[in-house]
Amino acid sequence: MFQFKLVLLGDSSVGKSSIVYRFVKNSFDEFRESTIGAAFLSQTIKVKESDDGEETVIKFEIWDTAGQERYKSLAPMYYRNANAALVVYDVTQQDSLVKAQSWVNELKNKVGDDDLVICLVGNKVDLCDEDAEDNKRAVGTEEARSYANEQNLLFYEVSAKTGLNVQQIFQSIGEKLFET
Ligand code: GDP
Ligand code: MG
Numbered sequence: 001m002f003q004f005k006l007v008l009l010g011d012s013s014v015g016k017s018s019i020v021y022r023f024v025k026n027s028f029d030e031f032r033e034s035t036i037g038a039a040f041l042s043q044t045i046k047v048k049e050s051d052d053g054e055e056t057v058i059k060f061e062i063w064d065t066a067g068q069e070r071y072k073s074l075a076p077m078y079y080r081n082a083n084a085a086l087v088v089y090d091v092t093q094q095d096s097l098v099k100a101q102s103w104v105n106e107l108k109n110k111v112g113d114d115d116l117v118i119c120l121v122g123n124k125v126d127l128c129d130e131d132a133e134d135n136k137r138a139v140g141t142e143e144a145r146s147y148a149n150e151q152n153l154l155f156y157e158v159s160a161k162t163g164l165n166v167q168q169i170f171q172s173i174g175e176k177l178f179e180t
Contacts, residue, residue, distance in 0.1 A: 001044075002058040004177050007078045009107075010088035011099040012067030015123040018160035019088065020064045023170055028161050035066040038078055045167075047174045058174050060084075079107060084117040084173045089144075091122040091157060092136040097144065104151055117176050119154035119169055120144065126159040 008016040017035050021027055024043045041062045046055045063078040065071065079085060087103045089096040100120060107118060122144055128137040141157060148155035154172055158165040 002056065002178070003061060004058060004083040004174070005061045005063070005081060006084040006086065006173070007063045007065065007075075007082045008086045008088060009065060009075060009079065009100075009103045010067055010086075010121075011090070011093070011096040014067065014088045014090040014093070014096050015160045016067065016086070016088050017064050019086070019121065019123060019158065019166055019169075020062055022160045022163055022166045024062070026163070028163075034068075035064055037066055037071060037074065039064045043170070045170055045174050047171070047178050049178070056178065058178065060170060060174075075106075076110065079111060079116075082111070082116060083177055084119065086119050086121050086169065086173075087153075088121045088123055089139065090124050091139050091144075092124055092127050094138045097122075097139050101147070104153065108151075117154065117173055118151075119156065119173055120148045120151075121155075121169060122157040123160055125157045125164060126161045 010016055017032055020041055024041045042059060044057050044059045046057055049056045065075055065078050085107055087100045089100040129135050145155050156165050156169050
C-alpha cells in the first residue's frame with residue numbers, strides 16, 4: 001500500500017476540519033469546535049493504476065492544522081515532508097483567498113513544488129446562488145481558477161456541507177501523486 005502525507009492549510013473557519021470530516025467520515029457538523037494545534041486522521045482511496053483498470057489502494061495521512069495566527073509557527077512541522085497540501089479558502093471571504101495565496105508562496109519557498117502537489121480549494125459553495133438575492137459569493141470561480149493555473153495548482157470549489165467535490169479533491173491528488 002502507498003502512503004502519502006497530506007496537510008491542510010488556510011485561514012481559520014474556512015472549513016478545513018469540515019472538509020476532512022466529510023472525506024473521512026462522510027459527515028458534517030454545523031457546530032464544529034475549532035482545531036487546537038493540529039489533528040491527525042487517515043483515509044484510504046483507490047486509484048486506477050493503468051489503462052487496463054487495475055486499482056491500487058493509497059492511504060492519506062492527513063494533518064489538519066489550526067488556522068489561528070498563534071499556531072502559525074507550527075505549520076512547517078506539518079508541511080515539511082508532506083506529499084500534498086490542501087490550501088483552503090472560503091468563497092464568501094475575499095480575505096481568505098489572500099491568506100491562501102500567502103500559504104502557497106510559503107510552500108513554494110520552503111518546500112518547492114517539485115516535491116509537493118498543491119491543491120487550492122474554495123469551500124462553502126453551498127452559500128452561493130448566482131440567482132439569489134442573498135448570494136454570498138465574494139471570490140469568483142474564474143479569478144481563483146486563473147490564479148491556480150498560473151501557479152500550477154490543482155483547483156476545486158467544494159462544499160463540506162453538501163459534500164460537493166470533496167471526494168474529487170483527494171481522488172485527483174491521489175492520481176497526481178501516483179503518476180509521479
Ligand atoms: P476550520 O477552522 O478551517 O477547520 O473550519 P471548520 O471546519 O471548523 O468550519 C468553520 C465553520 O464553517 C463551522 O461553523 C462549519 O460548520 C462551517 N462550514 C464549514 N464548511 C462549510 C460549508 O461547506 N458550507 C457552510 N455553509 N458552512 C461550512
Ligand atoms: Mg479546524
